[in-house]
Amino acid sequence: MKFTNGLRTLTTMGAVTALAIGLAGCSGMSDTGSGGQANPANENCESVDKVTVVLQWLTQAQFAGYFAADDKGYYADQCLEVTIQEGGTNVVPNQVVASGNAEFGVSLLPRSLASREEGADIKLISQIYQNNSYLQVAWADSGFTELADLKGTTLGAWGGGNDLTLRAALAGSGINMDTDVNVVQQPFDMSLLLNREADSVQALTINEYAQLLETVNPETGELYTEDDFTMFNLQELGYNTLADGVYAQGAWLEDEANQDIAARFLAASYEGWAFCRDNAQECVDIVLQRGSALSATHQLWMMNEVNKLIWIDNGTPIGTVNPDDFERTVQIAIDGGTLKAPASESDVVDSSAHDAALKLLDATGVDVIGAGFEPIEVTLTEGGK
Structure with a gap:
């Protein structure tokens, strides 16, 4: 220089x-x-x-x-x-x-x-x-009430190091991400969840979560609301x-x-x-x-x-x-x-x-x-x- x-x-x-x-x-x-x-x-x-x-x-x-x-x-x-x-x-x-x-x-x-x-x-x-803004989001009708409920489910994850916090949070709930869930590669959108191709997906509060709330529910013709989803905030669970x-x-x-x-x-x-x-x-x-x-x-x-x-x-x-x-x-x-x-x-x-x-x-x-x-x-x- x-x-x-x-x-x-x-x-x-x-x-x-x-x-x-x-x-x-x-x-x-x-x-x-x-x-x-x-x-x-x-x-x-x-x-x-x-x-x-x-x-x-x-x-x-x-x-x-x-x-x-x-x-x-x-x-x-x-x-x-x-x-x-x-x-x-x-x-x-x-x-x-x-x-x-x-x-x-x-x-x-x-x-x-x-x-x-x-x-x-x-x-x-x-x-x-x-603070960070990682979420794991599922449909409200999934019946999930805690992160441990995701064991044995199909889970969307971004990979490439972007699932680090999720991996730690799952481990804290007794779930090995490599063996206890079926992980599918998630694009940086909410399509896997909206198409019900995964039981839960990753999202950030600053971006992808809003994509869900910007989507029209075909059954009602109105935008989805937060009541339609179950959201696990990984920061609030101690994984900030x-x-x-x-x-x-x-x-x-x-x-x-x-x-x-x-x-x-x-x-x-x-x-x-x-x-x-x-x-x-x-x-x-x-x-x-x-x-x-x-x-x-x-x-x-x-x-x-x-x-x-x-x-x-x-x-x-x-x-x-x-x-x-x-x-x-x-x-x-x-x-x-x-x-x-x-x-x-x-x-x-x-x-x-x-x-x-x-x-x-x-x-x-x-x-x-x-x-x-x-x-x-x-x-x-x-x-x-």
Whole structure:
């Protein structure tokens, strides 16, 4: 990597700017894709750092905070030009970051722990989602009342490591996923359940569960309701694993200038997420303008559910890593076979940029805790239109 020296001025940050003064600016790693175009930095910046963040999936409200930070000029105010690169089935953010082709990546902790165990030099610098959203869903007429009732049934699962939490939860209910159920490969939709080709299927509260409620019941001509389904919330059963967090290359973070870049990226991203907390509909509009394939109402549902995962009113700021949640995730990853050996939080997590980001935001009035957050009411429509 090449480095260029130069002071930067963040006029909107007031006295907090002193934290950034004197640090060298990084020219950024190579651009790896044709994701969202970066907005130009604030004209008051004496130097600009160009960086890329790679998402773990396609453009949708799951990542709205980053799009909002770009659209509202928060990255620009931090003297950053940020390219937001879509993920997908063939894009692994951890690998992109570890190889030096993006400064930041968004990924799940279990996957990231496995990547580290395989040799990827990545660090968790911010834990955006405080809760996960895994469900196992069946028809209400199935008669299932507890997870143990799924023994001997046909069960839809995503595989590819996406069934890790389910595997652990089933084991906790005395079910070996390899021998006690008939597992069928589940696409990332609800077709197996709707066609009654499986007795239960995986879903996320932020996405697939809404697909069920956006489907018309052919017997009534009305949309299905929650009363039509039995839902097992794996988090409420004690199997909460840490989901979307921000990762950076460990070697890259060793440079003081890059820690400064990371702090400014997180500060702007936190401001973007806070904006989405308070302006869900506008954030959905921003995501739709970026070319999301999902429909407007579905995206609003997702935005509302994502906010519930981030702003949990536990008195800690956005981005904080809860030690208990970290340890639980590690144990579930080990029990599920994703991880071979325990991982230490001190080895995996580098909170320096997170702490500096919070200091940068101290002077701005941005609410990084969201104690008063209240979810909105979302009325789903057929197909999420």
